[in-house]
Amino acid sequence: MNRLITHFVLLLVLSIFISQRAIAQFKFQDVTEGSHIDQQSSGTENVGPGVIVFDVDNDGWDDLYLPGGQNNDKLYRNNHDGTFTDIATGDLQTHYLHETHTATRAGTAFDFDGDGKTDLYICAQGNPIMWKNLGNLSFKDVTSQTGLSYTNLDQNESNGASFGDFDGDGDNDLFVARWVNEFNTRFGSDGKVAGYAFKGFPNWFYVNNGDGTFTEHAKDFGVDGDTGCSNIALFFDYDRDGDLDLIVGNDFGVELMPNRVYKNMLMETGVATFERVDSLIGLDQHLFCMGICPNDFNRDGNFDFYETTAGQDHLMMNHDGMFTNVSTETHASDGYAHGHGDTLTISWTPLVTDFDNDGLEDVFITHGFIGLLAPWIAIRNDTSVFLHNDGAMFTDVTSTTGIIFDLKGKGASAIDYDHDGKVDIVLGSMTSGGGGPLTKDFRIFHNTSQSNEHSNWMQLKFTAKRTAKEGIGTIVDVWAGGIQHSRQISTGGGQGSCAPLTAFVGLGNAKKADSINVFWPADKNRHRQIDHYENIFANHVYTISENMRSIPDPSLVVEVGSGTGGVERNVSRTSSSLYPNPAVESILIRTVESSTSKHYEIFDQLGVRKLEYRSADSDVTIPINSLVPGYYVLRISTEGTEEMKSFIKE
Amino acid sequence: MPNRFSIYFTLFVLLLVIIIGCVQNPVAPTLSDAFHDIQTQTLQNSCVNGCHDKTTQRSLLILDKDSSYSQLMNHKLQRNGTKFQKLVIPGNPDSSFLYYKITTSTNTIEYGERMPSRLTAIAQNQIDAIKSWILRGAPND
Numbered sequence: 001m002n003r004l005i006t007h008f009v010l011l012l013v014l015s016i017f018i019s020q021r022a023i024a025q026f027k028f029q030d031v032t033e034g035s036h037i038d039q040q041s042s043g044t045e046n047v048g049p050g051v052i053v054f055d056v057d058n059d060g061w062d063d064l065y066l067p068g069g070q071n072n073d074k075l076y077r078n079n080h081d082g083t084f085t086d087i088a089t090g091d092l093q094t095h096y097l098h099e100t101h102t103a104t105r106a107g108t109a110f111d112f113d114g115d116g117k118t119d120l121y122i123c124a125q126g127n128p129i130m131w132k133n134l135g136n137l138s139f140k141d142v143t144s145q146t147g148l149s150y151t152n153l154d155q156n157e158s159n160g161a162s163f164g165d166f167d168g169d170g171d172n173d174l175f176v177a178r179w180v181n182e183f184n185t186r187f188g189s190d191g192k193v194a195g196y197a198f199k200g201f202p203n204w205f206y207v208n209n210g211d212g213t214f215t216e217h218a219k220d221f222g223v224d225g226d227t228g229c230s231n232i233a234l235f236f237d238y239d240r241d242g243d244l245d246l247i248v249g250n251d252f253g254v255e256l257m258p259n260r261v262y263k264n265m266l267m268e269t270g271v272a273t274f275e276r277v278d279s280l281i282g283l284d285q286h287l288f289c290m291g292i293c294p295n296d297f298n299r300d301g302n303f304d305f306y307e308t309t310a311g312q313d314h315l316m317m318n319h320d321g322m323f324t325n326v327s328t329e330t331h332a333s334d335g336y337a338h339g340h341g342d343t344l345t346i347s348w349t350p351l352v353t354d355f356d357n358d359g360l361e362d363v364f365i366t367h368g369f370i371g372l373l374a375p376w377i378a379i380r381n382d383t384s385v386f387l388h389n390d391g392a393m394f395t396d397v398t399s400t401t402g403i404i405f406d407l408k409g410k411g412a413s414a415i416d417y418d419h420d421g422k423v424d425i426v427l428g429s430m431t432s433g434g435g436g437p438l439t440k441d442f443r444i445f446h447n448t449s450q451s452n453e454h455s456n457w458m459q460l461k462f463t464a465k466r467t468a469k470e471g472i473g474t475i476v477d478v479w480a481g482g483i484q485h486s487r488q489i490s491t492g493g494g495q496g497s498c499a500p501l502t503a504f505v506g507l508g509n510a511k512k513a514d515s516i517n518v519f520w521p522a523d524k525n526r527h528r529q530i531d532h533y534e535n536i537f538a539n540h541v542y543t544i545s546e547n548m549r550s551i552p553d554p555s556l557v558v559e560v561g562s563g564t565g566g567v568e569r570n571v572s573r574t575s576s577s578l579y580p581n582p583a584v585e586s587i588l589i590r591t592v593e594s595s596t597s598k599h600y601e602i603f604d605q606l607g608v609r610k611l612e613y614r615s616a617d618s619d620v621t622i623p624i625n626s627l628v629p630g631y632y633v634l635r636i637s638t639e640g641t642e643e644m645k646s647f648i649k650e
Numbered sequence: 651m652p653n654r655f656s657i658y659f660t661l662f663v664l665l666l667v668i669i670i671g672c673v674q675n676p677v678a679p680t681l682s683d684a685f686h687d688i689q690t691q692t693l694q695n696s697c698v699n700g701c702h703d704k705t706t707q708r709s710l711l712i713l714d715k716d717s718s719y720s721q722l723m724n725h726k727l728q729r730n731g732t733k734f735q736k737l738v739i740p741g742n743p744d745s746s747f748l749y750y751k752i753t754t755s756t757n758t759i760e761y762g763e764r765m766p767s768r769l770t771a772i773a774q775n776q777i778d779a780i781k782s783w784i785l786r787g788a789p790n791d
Contacts, residue, residue: 044707070710070726096728099747100762102709125709127759154709154762183700371705 026355026362026388026449028403028425032442036083037076040441041104041428043069044125045370047159047179047231048105049428050411050496051442054118056087057137062415062500064426065120066442067104068095073122077137082418082446092131092139095122100154102126106411106496108161110172110470112146113212121174123158123496127151128176147213148174149204157181157201161498162491164235164244164472165464166264167272168524171208172468175223175246177230178203186255195255200229203248221262221274225250228257232292234493237473238303239321241267242522242631244473246274249289249307249493258284259292259307267526282323285314288346292493295352295361296486297330298392301477303488308347308365308495310379311335331394333365337382338398345382346370349412349494353423354506355447357455359483360389361506364425366409366495384409384427403445405429411497414504421457421539422447423504428496456507456538460516462489465546466523473521476503480510480538512537517603517633520546526582530633530646532603549644576636582648586623589645591636599637604630624649678775683782684791689715692776696766711737719790722748734761740788743781752777 032038041049052065061078068074072093076084091097095104106123113119117133130148131139143150157179163172178201188194202224206214218224223246232249239245243266250257261283262274278284287309294303302318312335315327327333337345348366355362367382384405387394398404411428418424425445449455458478464471471489478485485505492499507513513536522528529546536542576591591598600622602611610632613622624632627649634645681691693713700706702713712721722738727747734747743749751765752772764771783789 042710044710046705046707070728098760098762099728099732099734100759101728126762150759152757152759152762154765154767183706185700 026386026397026401026447028401028445029448030403030405030443031082031446032444034083035444036085037064037066037426037442037444039066039068039074039076039086040071041067041069042071043103043105045408045430047125048123048411048496049430049442050106050123050160050494050498051413051426051428052107052109052120052122052498053413053415053426053500054109054120054498056118056133058117061419062417062502064415065107065109065122066428067107067122067124067496069103069105073104078417080419087137089138091141092120095129097129097141098127100126100152101129102154104129106158106160108163108174108491108498110163110174111468112172112174112208112214114171114468121148121161121163121176123161123176125157126154127156128158128161145213147209147215148206149216155181158204159231160233160496162233162235162493163470164490165468165521166235166244166246166266167207168243168266168467168522168526169208169210170467170523171210172470172472173208174204174206174214175233175235175248176204176206177233177248178225179231179251180229196252198229198252198256199227200225200250200257202226203228203230203233222276223248223260223262223274225260226257228253228260231289231495232493234292234294234490235472236294236303236490236493237264237475237488237521238294238305238318239263240303240475240519242473242519242526242528243267243272244521247283247292247305247493249287249292251288251290253286253289254310255286258286259289260284266524267522270526272524281321283316285309285316285325287314290347291349291495293350293352294488294490294493297352297361297363297389299360299484299486301484301486303486305493306332306350306352306363308350309335310346310377311344313347313350313365330392331387331396332363333385333387333394333396337367337380338385340380340382343378343380346379347385348410349497351412351414351425351494353414353504354389354457355386355423356388356449357422357451357457357506357508359480359485359506359508359510360391362389363387363394364412364414366405366412366427366429368408368410368429370408381406381408402448405443411495413492413494413497413499415500416459416502416504417444418446419541420447420451421459422449422451454509456509456511458505458507458513458536458538459541460487460503460505461501461541461543462503462518462520463543463545464520466527466529467521470501471521471546472501475519477517477519478503478505478507478513479515479517480507480513483508483510507538510538516544518544518546519631526648528631528646528648530631530644532633532635532644576643576645578634578645578647582650583624584650585625586621587634587647589620589622589634589636591618591620596638599635601635601637602627603633603635678773681775681779683779683786685719685783685789686791688776688779688783689718692772692780693718696769696772696776701767723788732760738784738788741785743784746784749777749781749784752780 064076075088103125120131132142160177182199184197186195205218228250234247243264246262248260261278266272291308305316307314315332316323351364408430462471487503518531520529600613701708739745
């Protein structure tokens with residue numbers, strides 16, 4: 001009898017495991033031909049091409065800017081039916097305004113002048129270009145007028161750019177990662193290449209003057225990077241304190257300058273300055289850094305980073321602010337070419353996102369050999385890799401995804417181009433090797449994974465009010481079935497690429513989010529808005545504006561696919577006051593309605609309730625001595641009404 | 651034993667030789683204007699390593715011995731319709747962007763830097779050889 005029970009239990013466990021594995025499948029199909037994407041770029045094989053995702057016409061569908069290197073650039077407008085049309089014309093198309101505009105390769109897209117239209121900053125081997133979106137699907141070169149560095153040098157080597165409102169003054173600032181200036185090869189005693197002593201160009205940090213012009217301040221802020229050969233720029237609030245930090249990935253860091261992290265001190269001091277903290281927090285890896293993708297692969301609410309290089313990838317796990325590399329323990333990509341356990345490969349762009357919407361973020365990594373890097377170690381061509389997240393542990397599922405891409409993948413972006421709730425991939429690559437300018441091309445991989453009751457999803461877009469409207473650095477915690485899904489809006493950290501400003505959230509079995517907490521970036525006065533919503537249905541795209549209280553709101557819900565949409569719970573606006581803020585000992589809450597029993601709850605940034613209090617008085621003092629310094633949201637509930645207030649505990 | 655006059659005379663002659671030697675500029679030798687020699691004496695030393703080699707490809711231009719002639723004849727300049735159409739226009743150095751880039755004294759946004767970038771300019775006799783080669787019709791000799 002005992003044996004029978006044992007067999008039964010084993011069978012049960014096995015069947016659960018098999019069913020879980022059956023759920024854990026994602027499939028892709030190369031639909032490039034049918035999509036009308038036919039861009040080919042010609043440039044050096046060293047950098048790019050990136051994939052720049054943005055919404056050129058504000059129609060809610062992501063479009064694509066694909067740099068052409070020495071060829072024309074192309075701007076593909078999304079036709080909403082799975083196809084794209086190239087609408088690049090004039091100077092934007094040819095992009096060669098001068099002989100110093102050599103080989104476009106990367107870029108980022110943001111509204112630099114606050115006119116509501118998304119502009120383009122394009123990086124190149126020569127001079128970069130700022131294109132102003134004129135609103136009629138045409139663009140104008142405004143590089144000189146905006147005060148961006150427009151040099152008379154043939155080389156400027158801008159390899160990547162990121163934007164964000166680092167000082168909370170309401171406009172977007174820009175950071176540009178610049179690559180090698182001087183190539184100095186170091187030879188070994190045998191006369192062969194043994195290493196590099198390259199020197200990089202200083203990075204550019206453009207602070208927006210608020211009038212559509214910029215001033216370059218990299219050295220003043222200590223973020224010029226000295227001699228580092230920078231590849232990746234990423235504005236990101238790594239410590240969730242409400243201000244945008246700056247993360248820089250350096251190439252040739254194996255012997256030279258490692259990756260850098262500059263912590264923004266706005267929340268600590270009231271002034272937006274940077275302090276270098278990479279070596280203090282364990283993010284000073286010496287890599288050939290090609291990409292840095294933020295994620296929360298282990299769903300603990302702390303943002304981790306997937307970093308690519310020549311050789312083994314680094315998965316930097318965040319232990320409450322300290323990072324350690326767990327790529328070996330988690331079976332992240334081992335850096336060896338498929339079927340060649342003794343031969344390293346080169347990883348470029350990591351995309352960490354939930355491809356099968358099972359609630360755990362998976363990984364896609366572009367692989368591709370180039371000759372310039374690390375000639376002293378064996379490196380070869382390889383296929384791009386898919387890793388399935390089995391629960392903070394990864395399994396290589398490349399062979400079952402339907403995509404075996406064995407050309408030289410480089411830039412990439414995750415994008416739901418057809419609004420089916422599943423995350424697709426646009427990839428930039430080079431298809432040929434050898435001497436001379438290379439031919440590269442772009443692919444679009446459609447996610448054809450089967451949708452079922454275990455693959456619910458939610459996509460969240462944000463519009464900030466106090467800071468620049470793109471809301472770079474906005475953190476959202478989606479709670480569903482007791483599981484926390486944390487995302488942050490950023491430019492993504494891919495090789496030369498710019499990610500869509502959308503939080504893709506896979507919810508697995510959960511048909512709704514129990515709660516959504518939105519932590520907006522702090523403004524220049526350190527006010528940080530925290531919004532809280534409950535019972536949000538899955539399988540929809542939501543656009544959330546800062547301090548949007550009344551739900552449901554027709555503007556909130558965009559019907560996509562199946563599902564009823566909307567929310568169940570009404571939240572109405574009242575007008576309580578909270579004082580002081582920031583507070584040290586206690587907070588005083590004055591409510592309009594007296595003699596009604598009110599329920600006071602204080603939540604921390606992770607949505608955990610820390611304090612609770614009930615009173616019918618109109619003035620209530622709540623001691624907060626027990627709270628650690630940080631940012632909290634106070635929820636005041638009465639029967640039928642609910643109100644949120646945020647405050648800082650010092 | 652030499653007399654005093656002969657000593658002074660010898661010293662005078664030596665001094666004259668030294669003065670003449672200092673006053674007269676040494677005449678740089680005229681270099682061969684065959685393309686093969688231009689490649690060896692100028693392009694290989696001043697242009698290839700770290701910039702216009704196969705891996706670096708500054709401005710997407712490769713000037714190593716395997717590629718240079720083809721690149722100089724066919725390399726696509728960025729802008730059509732401006733002053734320069736190609737790197738080399740056989741017979742016309744003033745319309746050849748290569749000749750402009752090694753002789754210009756100013757850096758401009760329009761046309762960039764004097765080459766080699768941030769290094770000593772190419773010597774005049776090397777420039778003369780390139781000019782002579784272009785005037786001869788820029789043969790692959």
